[in-house]
Amino acid sequence: MSFKKILSVLCAGIILSIGSQAMADDYKLTLKLSHVFSPAEQLTKSMDAVAESILEKTDGAIRIQTFPQAQLPAYKEGVEQVVRGANFISVEDPSFIGDYVPDFKALYAPMLYRSFDEYVKLTRSKLVADMQAKAEAQGIKILALDYIYGFRNLITQKVITKPEDLKGMKIRTPGSKSYIDTLTAMGAVATPLPWGETLSAVQQGVVDGLEGSEFTNIGTKVYEGPTKNVANTRHILGTCGVYISTKVWNEIPAKYQAIIQEEFTKGANHMVETLKSQHGGVVKELESYGVKFNEVDGDAFRKALAPLYAEQPGMTPGVFKAIFSELDAMR
Ligand code: X3X
Numbered sequence: 001m002s003f004k005k006i007l008s009v010l011c012a013g014i015i016l017s018i019g020s021q022a023m024a025d026d027y028k029l030t031l032k033l034s035h036v037f038s039p040a041e042q043l044t045k046s047m048d049a050v051a052e053s054i055l056e057k058t059d060g061a062i063r064i065q066t067f068p069q070a071q072l073p074a075y076k077e078g079v080e081q082v083v084r085g086a087n088f089i090s091v092e093d094p095s096f097i098g099d100y101v102p103d104f105k106a107l108y109a110p111m112l113y114r115s116f117d118e119y120v121k122l123t124r125s126k127l128v129a130d131m132q133a134k135a136e137a138q139g140i141k142i143l144a145l146d147y148i149y150g151f152r153n154l155i156t157q158k159v160i161t162k163p164e165d166l167k168g169m170k171i172r173t174p175g176s177k178s179y180i181d182t183l184t185a186m187g188a189v190a191t192p193l194p195w196g197e198t199l200s201a202v203q204q205g206v207v208d209g210l211e212g213s214e215f216t217n218i219g220t221k222v223y224e225g226p227t228k229n230v231a232n233t234r235h236i237l238g239t240c241g242v243y244i245s246t247k248v249w250n251e252i253p254a255k256y257q258a259i260i261q262e263e264f265t266k267g268a269n270h271m272v273e274t275l276k277s278q279h280g281g282v283v284k285e286l287e288s289y290g291v292k293f294n295e296v297d298g299d300a301f302r303k304a305l306a307p308l309y310a311e312q313p314g315m316t317p318g319v320f321k322a323i324f325s326e327l328d329a330m331r
Helices: 003-026 042-057 075-083 103-107 116-123 126-137 177-186 195-203 214-219 246-250 254-288 298-309 319-330
Strands: 029-034 062-067 088-092 140-156 170-173 189-192 209-212 229-245 292-294
Touching: 042 062, 042 140, 042 254, 062 254, 075 088, 075 140, 075 229, 103 126, 103 319, 116 126, 116 140, 116 229, 116 254, 116 319, 126 140, 126 319, 140 214, 140 246, 140 254, 170 177, 170 195, 177 189, 177 229, 177 298, 195 209, 209 229, 214 229, 214 254, 229 246, 229 298, 254 292
Parallel strands: 029 062, 029 088, 170 189, 170 209, 229 292
Antiparallel strands: 088 229, 140 209, 140 229
């Protein structure tokens, strides 16, 4: 190649890199972030803190507007916004990703985890990385999976200790099949409702109870209603993921992608540690409001839930075996 040709290629390269730098410097993006949690709940505070940090660290280039309490499309509809390529971040539990990648229903199966840390460690495994790759192939970039809001327990008027106690009881759940199948297997009449309709449904006796974490109980004031008994089933580890369209994500300059990813990762770590430290105090505060906690026949509930570890259509063969193997290796 002649010297003149080399020089012109070099100049073109320099012009291109200056151009892309200029584009990156002029780049601005506003994303709407939607979730169902209330202002008093840690997830809401964590999302607001992460959005603020990203705005600051990108010098105003990436603005994330947060919308709590399902003000925007949430649950299944929120994930659909992501899949459609909207400038939208959906924060929902992984069961809603299960509609696109069934392996996430296995990750969110009942009575798998004994602690927050076990789940967090599993989300860092190659097994889950492979699941995330499948989600990306469906247009969903997963920025986090571990915005844990606590083990979900039964919250009812009647004291529940075993599956038979739930016979005929209408228990509110979120609308994903994972919850409906779980509460059905536990012996209840699963009654899916959006969170926004739940407390009034409990108050009016439309449902006999609900299930949720102590952080939900205290953060949304469930304890003010008639359901004062908490049965420590710990049947599902309540956790949220953070989901953005791969199309939108791939158009964000790499330097901003790195900041976004780092801040959501840090935000989840902070939320996990915060809730671990707060749980004991939250239980005592709920007890001061008249809430009573009771242990349950864990073996009976585990037996009732065992059929849910059967692989569902679309799941990777052996996915449950792989999850159990990862968890056994941690214990
Ligand atoms: O997708 C996120 C979770 O499934 C939401 O669970 P839900 O609908 O029981 O709401 C939990 C509450 O803490 C919301 O305030």
